[in-house]
Amino acid sequence: MQPRTLYDKLWDDHVVHVAPDGTTLLYIDRHLVHEVTSPQAFDGLRLHGRMPWRVASVLATPDHNVPTLDRTAGIADPVSRTQVETLDANCREFGLDEFRMDDRRQGIVHVIGPEQGFTQPGVTLVCGDSHTSTHGAFAALAFGIGTSEVEHVLATQCLWQKKSKTLLVRVDGRLGPGVTAKDLVLAVIGRIGTAGGTGYAIEFAGEAVRALSMEGRMTICNMAIEAGARAGMVAVDDTTIAYLRGRPRAPKGELWDRAVAYWRTLVSDPGARFDRVVELDAAAILPQVTWGTSPEMVAPVDARVPHPDEAPDAVRKADWQRALHYMGLEPGTAIADIAVDKVFIGSCTNSRIEDLREAAAVARGRRVADNVRLAMVVPGSGLVKAQAEAEGLDRVFRDAGFEWREPGCSMCLAMNADRLEPGERCASTSNRNFEGRQGQGGRTHLVSPAMAAAAAVHGHFVDVREVLS
Amino acid sequence: MRPFTTLHGLVAPLDRANVDTDAIIPKQFLKSIQRTGFGPNAFDEWRYLNHGEPGMDNAKRPLNPDFVLNQPRYQGASVLLARDNFGCGSSREHAPWALEDYGFRALIAPSFADIFYNNCFKNGLLPIVLPADTVDRLFRETFAHEGYRLTIDLAAQTITTPAGEIIAFEVDGERKHRLLNGLDDIALTLQYTDEIKAYESRRKVEAPWLFV
Numbered sequence: 185m186q187p188r189t190l191y192d193k194l195w196d197d198h199v200v201h202v203a204p205d206g207t208t209l210l211y212i213d214r215h216l217v218h219e220v221t222s223p224q225a226f227d228g229l230r231l232h233g234r235m236p237w238r239v240a241s242v243l244a245t246p247d248h249n250v251p252t253l254d255r256t257a258g259i260a261d262p263v264s265r266t267q268v269e270t271l272d273a274n275c276r277e278f279g280l281d282e283f284r285m286d287d288r289r290q291g292i293v294h295v296i297g298p299e300q301g302f303t304q305p306g307v308t309l310v311c312g313d314s315h316t317s318t319h320g321a322f323a324a325l326a327f328g329i330g331t332s333e334v335e336h337v338l339a340t341q342c343l344w345q346k347k348s349k350t351l352l353v354r355v356d357g358r359l360g361p362g363v364t365a366k367d368l369v370l371a372v373i374g375r376i377g378t379a380g381g382t383g384y385a386i387e388f389a390g391e392a393v394r395a396l397s398m399e400g401r402m403t404i405c406n407m408a409i410e411a412g413a414r415a416g417m418v419a420v421d422d423t424t425i426a427y428l429r430g431r432p433r434a435p436k437g438e439l440w441d442r443a444v445a446y447w448r449t450l451v452s453d454p455g456a457r458f459d460r461v462v463e464l465d466a467a468a469i470l471p472q473v474t475w476g477t478s479p480e481m482v483a484p485v486d487a488r489v490p491h492p493d494e495a496p497d498a499v500r501k502a503d504w505q506r507a508l509h510y511m512g513l514e515p516g517t518a519i520a521d522i523a524v525d526k527v528f529i530g531s532c533t534n535s536r537i538e539d540l541r542e543a544a545a546v547a548r549g550r551r552v553a554d555n556v557r558l559a560m561v562v563p564g565s566g567l568v569k570a571q572a573e574a575e576g577l578d579r580v581f582r583d584a585g586f587e588w589r590e591p592g593c594s595m596c597l598a599m600n601a602d603r604l605e606p607g608e609r610c611a612s613t614s615n616r617n618f619e620g621r622q623g624q625g626g627r628t629h630l631v632s633p634a635m636a637a638a639a640a641v642h643g644h645f646v647d648v649r650e651v652l653s
Numbered sequence: 654m655r656p657f658t659t660l661h662g663l664v665a666p667l668d669r670a671n672v673d674t675d676a677i678i679p680k681q682f683l684k685s686i687q688r689t690g691f692g693p694n695a696f697d698e699w700r701y702l703n704h705g706e707p708g709m710d711n712a713k714r715p716l717n718p719d720f721v722l723n724q725p726r727y728q729g730a731s732v733l734l735a736r737d738n739f740g741c742g743s744s745r746e747h748a749p750w751a752l753e754d755y756g757f758r759a760l761i762a763p764s765f766a767d768i769f770y771n772n773c774f775k776n777g778l779l780p781i782v783l784p785a786d787t788v789d790r791l792f793r794e795t796f797a798h799e800g801y802r803l804t805i806d807l808a809a810q811t812i813t814t815p816a817g818e819i820i821a822f823e824v825d826g827e828r829k830h831r832l833l834n835g836l837d838d839i840a841l842t843l844q845y846t847d848e849i850k851a852y853e854s855r856r857k858v859e860a861p862w863l864f865v
């Protein structure tokens with residue numbers, strides 16, 4: 185047989201039917217559901233008198249609208265409350281497993297899937313959310329879908345898909361101290377652009393990727409979508425298997441051994457051909473900070489805000505001008521001279537235990553700067569929160585002047601009460617710096633958890649390697 | 654789904670790259686559990702001068718005169734001309750719902766984000782990819798001629814300009830068929846029920862842990 189890429193293997197294992205034009209009916213093993221993109225899908229089922237094909241394939245939780253402060257009083261915003269209650273009612277009606285808002289396992293869909301062992305190597309996994317690419321860290325084929333497709337998967341357990349092209353992003357060498365998976369993926373996006381991966385499934389490989397923990401791999405796959413790729417993935421190795429061992433929904437006993445034997449095959453064969461290859465040197469990657477309103481508008485922390493004249497073409501030049509205007513930045517300003525008003529540590533990109541440990545290492549024994557109005561830490565799930573508290577990280581953050589919140593999406597997209605006011609500038613560990621993403625008129629700079637914590641204690645961006653040394 | 658066959662429509666130019674779905678429909682409107690009514694909030698933050706929230710009377714809100722879609726000459730447009738990577742960002746199908754509800758039936762750009770592109774076809778909205786220089790030319794012509802209209806024929810896969818020039822475009826056979834006929838995807842897929850079940854039986858033997 186011809187050498188195959190990891191993507192080819194995942195694809196081949198899920199083909200149900202191929203139409204004459206190559207469009208393929210693909211079987212879906214796992215389906216995560218949240219409150220924002222599902223109500224119309226459930227309505228569609230009801231309208232046509234259809235039932236879910238396989239209820240055991242679904243795990244649901246509310247995450248986008250949930251408050252991160254005291255939850256005992258419920259959700260104050262009636263529209264948000266209705267949406268969460270609608271999810272509860274739909275899950276009850278159709279018999280779907282749901283971690284409700286008051287369940288200690290509740291959290292961001294992309295955090296709880298892996299945490300529960302619901303996400304496994306070799307599965308196809310979908311969710312009505314673009315950051316579903318996160319789960320590709322487990323050598324799964326995972327991608328975001330729209331609400332019509334949520335309904336389609338519920339009703340048929342399948343999706344019609346066209347095969348993507350393959351892009352290998354190989355990062356050789358080692359990341360320097362204080363440089364993280366977030367910096368790596370921002371550097372990749374800076375290189376290939378936000379449309380660079382459009383039409384591709386990305387496999388991340390190379391020594392620097394192998395050296396990442398599962399949390400780090402989730403961070404880079406999470407942002408594959410910001411590079412335009414619906415799916416990002418990393419091959420199985422010992423790190424993958426060690427992470428899954430003992431998780432509540434991981435296979436047990438004899439099935440575990442059989443599963444592991446299969447999982448070990450989920451790597452690209454030597455000599456497998458990719459449609460495109462991009463190579464980076466990990467040692468050359470510095471801590472990154474975005475300066476604009478697209479994740480590709482990114483620079484190393486020691487750089488300056490660029491001048492629109494440096495843009496590669498006329499359309500981009502206009503974009504850069506608009507972005508700098510929106511961000512309230514002058515070309516030539518040193519990144520390290522940009523002061524921040526708020527700091528957000530959280531989101532499906534960076535709210536796992538390792539992210540919190542990295543941020544806490546910077547916050548420990550320091551104080552949030554006076555000019556910072558709010559620095560908040562929002563764990564990705566109730567279990568991450570409990571783990572962090574067991575390690576005393578909540579105390580570290582609180583003592584430094586950070587707020588320690590309940591799990592959810594929070595200020596990643598500001599659908600709940602957490603948001604930026606117009607003109608406020610935020611160091612954020614989330615994945616999108618779009619206009620208005622964190623609140624209308626809000627200005628987002630994407631950074632790693634350690635860089636966000638460093639910005640909190642200094643009141644402006646600073647090279648975290650200097651803080652830690 | 655509403656079928657798409659031919660369209661003779663006024664063109665509106667949105668001259669910026671990387672228009673994301675947060676811009677097409679801001680998150681506060683995603684709290685709706687309905688599928689309709691998003692049109693008045695399409696491009697909300699660019700379109701109005703004040704901050705929009707669900708439940709507001711949009712007819713009473715101050716319009717931003719600088720936003721291109723607010724110009725009188727583009728009222729009633731059903732074709733949106735855009736730049737690279739249109740629809741990037743979140744998977745929210747509320748974005749095509751909003752565009753469709755606003756009155757657009759076709760979108761033309763050099764490239765679209767994958768999930769958004771896919772979502773359009775589920776909602777009777779035709780996204781057309783054309784080479785960047787062709788899109789550039791359409792922008793110039795749209796700006797130059799008030800009332801600039803294009804005729805789009807999905808069956809023939811052509812766009813005809815007012816000057817009679819014919820531009821061909823690509824679209825997948827399967828997607829085209831469904832859009833032309835306004836077919837219900839799920840009903841079509843359920844015709845493959847036997848194959849889906851056969852796949853499941855096979856897979857239960859190969860990878861039983863996936864089904865426990």
Ligand code: SF4
Nearest residue numbers: 315531532593596597
């Ligand atoms: S944390 Fe942000 S990006 Fe992730 S699922 Fe929630 S809203 Fe989406």
